[in-house]
Amino acid sequence: MQISLENLLEELSGIEVITNPEQVAKLSEDFAHFSPVLVPLLTGKVGDAVVRPTNENEVLRIAKACVKYNIPLTVRGSGTGNYGQCTPLKGGIILETLRMQEIKWIKAGLACVETGVKMAVLDKKAQEIGWESRMIPSTFRSATVGGFIAGGSGGIGSVLYGQLRDRGNLRAVRVVTLEDEPRIIELRGDDVQKVAHAYGTNGIITELEVPLAPAYGWDEFVVSFPDFMTAARFGQALGNSDGIIKKMISVHTAPIANYFNALQSYIPKDSHCALVLVAESDREPFQSLVRDFKGEICYEKSARDAGKGISLIEFSWNHTTLHARAADSSLTYLQSLFLNDPQLELVQRMHEYFGDEVLMHLEFIKVNGVVIPAAIQVVRFTTSDRLNEIIRYHEAQGVFIANPHTYILEDGGMKTVDYEQLNFKRMVDPYGLMNPDKMKAWQ
Numbered sequence: 196m197q198i199s200l201e202n203l204l205e206e207l208s209g210i211e212v213i214t215n216p217e218q219v220a221k222l223s224e225d226f227a228h229f230s231p232v233l234v235p236l237l238t239g240k241v242g243d244a245v246v247r248p249t250n251e252n253e254v255l256r257i258a259k260a261c262v263k264y265n266i267p268l269t270v271r272g273s274g275t276g277n278y279g280q281c282t283p284l285k286g287g288i289i290l291e292t293l294r295m296q297e298i299k300w301i302k303a304g305l306a307c308v309e310t311g312v313k314m315a316v317l318d319k320k321a322q323e324i325g326w327e328s329r330m331i332p333s334t335f336r337s338a339t340v341g342g343f344i345a346g347g348s349g350g351i352g353s354v355l356y357g358q359l360r361d362r363g364n365l366r367a368v369r370v371v372t373l374e375d376e377p378r379i380i381e382l383r384g385d386d387v388q389k390v391a392h393a394y395g396t397n398g399i400i401t402e403l404e405v406p407l408a409p410a411y412g413w414d415e416f417v418v419s420f421p422d423f424m425t426a427a428r429f430g431q432a433l434g435n436s437d438g439i440i441k442k443m444i445s446v447h448t449a450p451i452a453n454y455f456n457a458l459q460s461y462i463p464k465d466s467h468c469a470l471v472l473v474a475e476s477d478r479e480p481f482q483s484l485v486r487d488f489k490g491e492i493c494y495e496k497s498a499r500d501a502g503k504g505i506s507l508i509e510f511s512w513n514h515t516t517l518h519a520r521a522a523d524s525s526l527t528y529l530q531s532l533f534l535n536d537p538q539l540e541l542v543q544r545m546h547e548y549f550g551d552e553v554l555m556h557l558e559f560i561k562v563n564g565v566v567i568p569a570a571i572q573v574v575r576f577t578t579s580d581r582l583n584e585i586i587r588y589h590e591a592q593g594v595f596i597a598n599p600h601t602y603i604l605e606d607g608g609m610k611t612v613d614y615e616q617l618n619f620k621r622m623v624d625p626y627g628l629m630n631p632d633k634m635k636a637w638q
């Protein structure tokens with residue numbers, strides 16, 4: 196161990212530290228293995244030690260020690276990010292937040308939590324008073340609130356409430372800086388965007404204030420269709436049906452549903468299908484819509500059984516990719532938005548053009564008040580060149596690609612430098628110690 200790291204750890208007495216190399220290596224990884232492009236870039240990138248603070252004061256001590264000994268610091272929640280976001284590229288300290296689990300307060304429409312509170316735990320508590328998270332990632336059981344805000348984009352609930360970056364979907368954050376004398380800064384209103392989705396490059400989030408939504412009982416259905424475009428149009432029609440309250444519309448071309456082992460006995464083989472969550476009170480109009488599209492409900496789970504067994508949520512978003520890869524590890528994925536395609540013509544063109552090579556998986560979300568298809572396509576990987584060709588073709592046709600095959604903040608969904616985040620980093624992380632090499636603008 197380097198002398199400076201030894202000194203640093205000595206200064207952290209009373210804080211849990213992990214130095215076992217195997218454990219540290221495990222805690223240096225996330226789900227970047229979804230990408231055959233990222234694997235060779237990230238292999239062997241490990242931290243030197245993991246620290247597990249239990250409160251903000253301990254975070255302040257860790258920040259101060261890292262600055263004093265010039266040691267990089269990478270924050271980690273549950274490590275479910277999928278672009279190597281919490282993999283330390285330059286070693287150093289991994290600050291894991293899972294022991295910071297206090298729900299500070301919760302009231303109608305709002306909650307204040309420590310960063311390491313898991314999304315599922317927050318939801319359970321909120322449901323006791325008739326509320327729930329506006330949106331959750333499909334990793335809700337393990338993902339932390341802080342990790343979702345710093346690394347995620349949206350999820351189940353985005354069809355009603357938009358994406359995390361939309362004004363109102365995060366109310367306040369407390370951040371610890373890596374200055375010579377670390378301090379706590381509270382950001383509210385639009386200022387929260389300075390650290391939201393910044394991969395932990397510009398401040399350690401310790402506490403967040405997040406909005407809640409009224410909790411419904413959610414019925415879960417799988418509806419199968421004879422062809423993919425009917426399933427896609429059904430998804431869009433359900434999205435557009437203002438009188439039917441829904442939380443998730445996840446549409447899959449065949450043979451994706453064949454990868455869902457736990458649903459095999461319900462979903463006919465090679466089905467094109469929609470996995471949906473609909474408010475239990477809206478079951479009847481929902482069934483009428485299914486009839487209009489000649490769909491067949493092949494699986495259902497009533498809201499009364501929520502919490503029992505598996506939820507369809509765990510087959511949506513990037514869980515689709517997870518199940519597909521469990522069946523065939525040569526599969527990878529894309530992330531995209533069809534921003535101006537109300538008739539789904541572009542969806543159809545891409546679906547037909549790539550056929551079996553790029554399997555269409557749509558998640559309907561609200562963008563600027565309009566429900567549109569986002570896609571997390573399952574891709575049969577051959578070479579990196581071919582993958583880039585597929586990405587370029589999509590972009591040339593007008594599909595927005597949030598590239599999941601890069602760990603660079605700006606090269607994913609953002610595309611441009613966010614000067615607000617960069618300027619905030621200049622102030623709170625003047626030595627560039629936080630998650631180094633992830634923010635291109637800083638380099």
Ligand SMILES: Cc1cc2nc3c(=O)[nH]c(=O)nc-3n(C[C@H](O)[C@H](O)[C@H](O)COP(=O)(O)OP(=O)(O)OC[C@H]3O[C@@H](n4cnc5c(N)ncnc54)[C@H](O)[C@@H]3O)c2cc1C
Pocket residue numbers: 225226269270271272273274275276277280281292310331332333334337338339340341342343344345346347348349350351393394395396398399400401512513514517630
């Ligand atoms: C199977 C699968 C399904 C997924 N589904 C979704 C989905 O539906 N929607 C979605 O948006 N994402 C999804 N993701 C991505 C990921 O799950 C989410 O981003 C998740 O919310 C991350 O939470 P986490 O606690 O695991 O964060 P981590 O993976 O631990 O961290 C994510 C990023 O946030 C930073 N970070 C964590 N905590 C802090 C903090 N306190 N302060 C500053 N920075 C911090 C880390 O440094 C890292 O850059 C999925 C990933 C997988 C593998």
